[in-house]
Each structure stands twice: as C-alpha cells, then as structure tokens.
Amino acid sequence: MVELSWFVFLLILTFPFSVSKEDTEVTCVFSQSCILPCSFQFTSDSLIHWIYPITQNSSIHSYYHNKDQLGHQNQSFQNRTSLFLDQLSRGNASLLLKEVKIQDEGRYKCYTSNSRGQQDSFIRLKIEAPVSDIRIHQDGNRITCSSEGIYPQPELTWSTEPPSNTALQNRTTVHQTEEKLYDISSSLTGPDGPDLTYSCSIRTRRNQKTATSRSQRTSLPSAAPEGSSRHRVVSMVMVGAAVAVVTVVLVGKYKMQKLASAQHGGAQNEFTS
Ligand SMILES: *[C@@H]1O[C@H](CO)[C@@H](O)[C@H](O)[C@H]1NC(C)=O
Ligand SMILES: *[C@@H]1O[C@H](CO)[C@@H](O)[C@H](O)[C@H]1NC(C)=O
Ligand SMILES: *[C@@H]1O[C@H](CO)[C@@H](O)[C@H](O)[C@H]1NC(C)=O
Ligand SMILES: *[C@@H]1O[C@H](CO)[C@@H](O)[C@H](O)[C@H]1NC(C)=O
Ligand SMILES: *[C@@H]1O[C@H](CO)[C@@H](O)[C@H](O)[C@H]1NC(C)=O
Numbered sequence: 001m002v003e004l005s006w007f008v009f010l011l012i013l014t015f016p017f018s019v020s021k022e023d024t025e026v027t028c029v030f031s032q033s034c035i036l037p038c039s040f041q042f043t044s045d046s047l048i049h050w051i052y053p054i055t056q057n058s059s060i061h062s063y064y065h066n067k068d069q070l071g072h073q074n075q076s077f078q079n080r081t082s083l084f085l086d087q088l089s090r091g092n093a094s095l096l097l098k099e100v101k102i103q104d105e106g107r108y109k110c111y112t113s114n115s116r117g118q119q120d121s122f123i124r125l126k127i128e129a130p131v132s133d134i135r136i137h138q139d140g141n142r143i144t145c146s147s148e149g150i151y152p153q154p155e156l157t158w159s160t161e162p163p164s165n166t167a168l169q170n171r172t173t174v175h176q177t178e179e180k181l182y183d184i185s186s187s188l189t190g191p192d193g194p195d196l197t198y199s200c201s202i203r204t205r206r207n208q209k210t211a212t213s214r215s216q217r218t219s220l221p222s223a224a225p226e227g228s229s230r231h232r233v234v235s236m237v238m239v240g241a242a243v244a245v246v247t248v249v250l251v252g253k254y255k256m257q258k259l260a261s262a263q264h265g266g267a268q269n270e271f272t273s
Pocket of ligand 4: 035037038039084087092093094
C-alpha cells in the first residue's frame with residue numbers, strides 16, 4: 001500500500017516533465033483570435049519562423065531582415081497571422097492567429113535564431129467550439145433535441161423527472177460538417193406513463209447545456225402559458241382568502257367595539273389603538 005502510493009506519487013511528479021517538457025498548451029475558441037506564445041533573446045539580426053505542421057517544416061509566418069517575410073507562407077494561413085512587431089524588441093515573438101479553424105489544431109514550432117543563439121519552442125494548440133444553442137421540441141409523442149457547430153465531438157444524454165425505470169428509446173445522430181464541427185440530434189418517444197419532464201444535456205470539453213421539455217400526452221404545445229395561468233389562479237385564490245379573513249376580523253372587531261361602547265360608554269380608544 002505504502003509502496004503503491006509512493007509509486008503513484010513519483011509518477012505524478014515525473015509525468016508532466018517526461019512527456020511534455022517543452023510543449024505549451026494553448027486552447028482557443030473556434031473562429032476567434034488566438035495568441036501562440038513565444039519568447040526569445042532579441043537582437044537586431046533576429047530571424048523568426050513559425051512552423052506548422054512540424055512534420056512538413058512548412059512556414060506559416062517568417063520574419064527576418066527586420067520585416068515580415070510571407071513569400072513562402074502556407075496558403076491556409078494567408079491573412080490570418082501576425083507578430084506583435086512593437087513587442088519584438090522585448091523578446092516577444094508570439095503569433096496572433098485570427099479566425100481559428102479546427103484544422104489549425106496541432107503542434108507548432110517557434111524557431112528563433114540570431115547572434116545570441118537559436119531556440120525551438122513548441123506549442124500544442126487545441127480548438128474548442130462550445131455548445132451554444134440547444135433546441136428541444138415536441139411533436140406528438142416524439143421529442144427531439146439538437147445543437148450545431150460543436151467541437152470536439154459532444155455527448156448527449158437524456159433524463160426524465162421523475163426518473164423513468166424503463167430505458168429511454170432514443171436515437172442519436174452526429175454529423176461532422178466541412179468545417180469539422182459536429183451537429184448532433186437525438187429523438188425519443190415518450191412512454192405512455194404519467195406526465196414526465198424530459199431533459200436533454202449536450203456536453204463537450206468546455207461546457208454543457210441542458211434543455212427541458214414537459215411531456216403531455218394530450219400534446220397541447222402551450223405548456224408554459226398554461227403553467228403561468230395556473231399560478232395566476234392560485235394567487236387570485238390566495239388574495240381572495242386574505243380579503244375574506246381581513247373582513248371577518250374587521251367585522252368582528254367592529255361588533256366588539258359596538259358592544260364595548262354600549263357597555264362602558266366611549267372606551268373604544270382602548271380597542272382601536
Ligand atoms: C526547415 O525549413 C527551414 C527554412 O525553410 C530550413 O532552413 C531548414 O533546414 C528546414 N529543416 C528541415 C529539418 O527540413
Ligand atoms: C498547410 O497547412 C495545412 C493545414 O492547415 C496542411 O494540411 C498543409 O499540408 C500545409 N501545406 C504545406 C505545403 O505544408
Ligand atoms: C488575403 O488578402 C488579400 C488582399 O486583401 C486578398 O486579395 C486575398 O484573397 C486574401 N486571401 C485569403 C486567403 O483570404
Ligand atoms: C506578447 O505581446 C502580446 C501583445 O501585447 C501579449 O498579449 C502577449 O502576452 C505577449 N507574450 C509574451 C510571451 O510576452
Ligand atoms: C439511449 O439508447 C441506447 C440504446 O440505443 C441506450 O443504451 C441508452 O441507455 C439510452 N439512453 C438513455 C438516456 O436512456
């Protein structure tokens with residue numbers, strides 16, 4: 001037991017260093033801008049190559065002779081890359097990548113070279129497209145839940161309130177678009193039981209969203225207005241009851257006052273104060 005925990009401890013201690021000593025992980029959101037960090041020792045004769053994919057040694061942004069050199073830039077990065085030129089002299093060779101795509105995921109190399117030496121740094125870029133809109137709608141006994149434009153591949157789960165003891169007959173389809181984003185849709189047929197609330201959750205690495213639908217066998221699609229009118233009826237009944245109670249109390253008090261003034265002639269102030 002003690003040996004095992006020591007082993008786990010050592011594993012945890014050495015794991016991050018042995019696997020990714022030099023990789024910096026960066027996660028960016030699909031279609032937004034992203035900064036790939038890189039630092040170096042600046043001199044005026046500096047050369048910078050941002051390389052991706054590393055296996056093809058292809059340049060997505062180069063800088064030397066004191067200016068950007070985009071002649072050999074990979075086409076799919078055209079108009080999307082820039083350096084922070086005003087920050088170079090501070091040793092900042094970070095790359096600004098705009099409108100990131102799923103295809104931009106992977107390992108990048110920042111190569112810098114000058115009279116002070118040369119250096120490679122590696123960045124592992126991950127792209128995420130969070131779950132945004134999730135829609136749920138009911139058509140008769142069939143409930144469908146869907147969402148689009150998610151990355152990486154999302155998970156979809158159904159649940160009911162109160163919990164159902166029979167497995168839900170669901171069918172889920174996932175489709176990957178040309179942009180490599182995932183569209184997901186799932187439908188199920190509600191059981192002929194008592195009214196149930198159906199919830200659908202779609203989860204990916206970054207976030208999770210849940211939508212809820214109230215199942216009604218009579219399939220009136222106006223669940224929300226009906227609920228609120230029920231609330232209105234309840235509050236009207238409560239107001240009516242309160243008015244009745246107050247009336248009874250006031251009438252009772254008035255009668256007692258009349259009785260008291262009849263008996264003691266003008267002592268009603270003790271009652272009304
Ligand atoms: C990668 O490309 C750079 C610039 O084009 C070149 O100087 C270098 O020798 C290449 N490295 C390899 C391993 O092909
Ligand atoms: C350009 O980048 C894409 C990835 O965005 C890659 O698939 C392709 O091989 C690269 N082209 C060259 C010539 O390296
Ligand atoms: C990049 O910008 C130039 C000039 O605005 C334009 O002609 C070219 O089509 C753009 N390239 C891409 C891939 O968007
Ligand atoms: C480089 O400069 C940019 C823009 O000011 C900044 O966001 C980034 O954090 C800097 N990176 C480093 C490594 O200093
Ligand atoms: C959805 O259906 C599959 C079989 O098609 C089943 O294994 C799974 O439990 C169902 N999911 C739920 C939430 O009932």
